[in-house]
Amino acid sequence: MINLENVNVEFGEFKALHNINCSINAKDFILILGHNGAGKSTLLDVISGRLTPSSGKILRNNVDISLLSEAKRARFISRVFQNTNMGSVATMTVAENLAMATLKCKTAGFNFAIKNFPQQIVEETLKPLGLRLEELLNTPIGKLSGGQRQIITIIMATLCEPDILLLDEPTAALDPVSTENLLQFVHNFTKNRNMATMMITHAEQQAKFLANRTWVLQKGKLESN
Numbered sequence: 730m731i732n733l734e735n736v737n738v739e740f741g742e743f744k745a746l747h748n749i750n751c752s753i754n755a756k757d758f759i760l761i762l763g764h765n766g767a768g769k770s771t772l773l774d775v776i777s778g779r780l781t782p783s784s785g786k787i788l789r790n791n792v793d794i795s796l797l798s799e800a801k802r803a804r805f806i807s808r809v810f811q812n813t814n815m816g817s818v819a820t821m822t823v824a825e826n827l828a829m830a831t832l833k834c835k836t837a838g839f840n841f842a843i844k845n846f847p848q849q850i851v852e853e854t855l856k857p858l859g860l861r862l863e864e865l866l867n868t869p870i871g872k873l874s875g876g877q878r879q880i881i882t883i884i885m886a887t888l889c890e891p892d893i894l895l896l897d898e899p900t901a902a903l904d905p906v907s908t909e910n911l912l913q914f915v916h917n918f919t920k921n922r923n924m925a926t927m928m929i930t931h932a933e934q935q936a937k938f939l940a941n942r943t944w945v946l947q948k949g950k951l952e953s954n
């Protein structure tokens with residue numbers, strides 16, 4: 730589905746990614762491990778289009794997307810950051826944030842989206858979680874706990890059914906119990922979807938039950954693939 734061919738990323742003299750070759754298939758759950766500065770976020774940056782490779786190619790279904798903008802790739806590649814402020818708006822309610830996320834796949838405006846709030850998100854996604862998040866729809870998202878907000882952010886990132894979900898240390902700001910809950914949520918949420926997930930984590934032991942593949946980056950090189 731997504732293939733990286735001989736991808737290099739250079740910042741001036743410094744080479745952050747060295748000749749990366751890998752493939753990401755539908756339904757893969759790939760853990761990305763590595764020390765600080767190993768190149769993990771840079772790898773997600775180059776896949777999401779935040780960075781353009783210095784050389785090499787990124788293919789989606791055999792089409793070269795290396796020069797496609799981040800905004801255009803967002804239709805099929807969704808990214809969630811450790812800082813939930815980057816994926817949701819604190820002062821807007823949970824419902825407004827979810828409605829806003831539906832706009833990514835439509836041409837309608839925000840007023841239309843909020844007036845036509847998709848109840849199916851409540852019935853099909855929120856209620857089955859059993860976390861009573863549907864009771865918080867009218868609460869500003871900034872008032873939720875870090876774990877609750879991260880769950881809503883991940884749901885928002887997947888409303889347009891991307892091919893691939895990129896999770897950049899989604900548990901980094903969470904306590905151990907919230908980390909367990911979030912990982913369990915991610916497991917339940919991703920397993921029945923026809924979507925690949927790549928997750929950067931420093932919580933390898935806790936997260937390894939999620940993954941069918943584990944990649945380790947070391948000084949910009951992909952050690953296991």
Ligand SMILES: Nc1ncnc2c1ncn2[C@@H]1O[C@H](COP(=O)(O)OP(=O)(O)OP(=O)(O)O)[C@@H](O)[C@H]1O
Nearest residue numbers: 740743745763764765766767768769770771772946
């Ligand atoms: N815009 C940039 N300009 C120069 N160097 C950069 C830039 N972005 C990243 N780097 C360098 O590239 C290397 C890889 O950074 P990256 O953020 O990908 O590491 P990481 O594995 O995600 O680390 P961490 O676990 O600390 O988040 C680091 O040495 C970093 O300093």
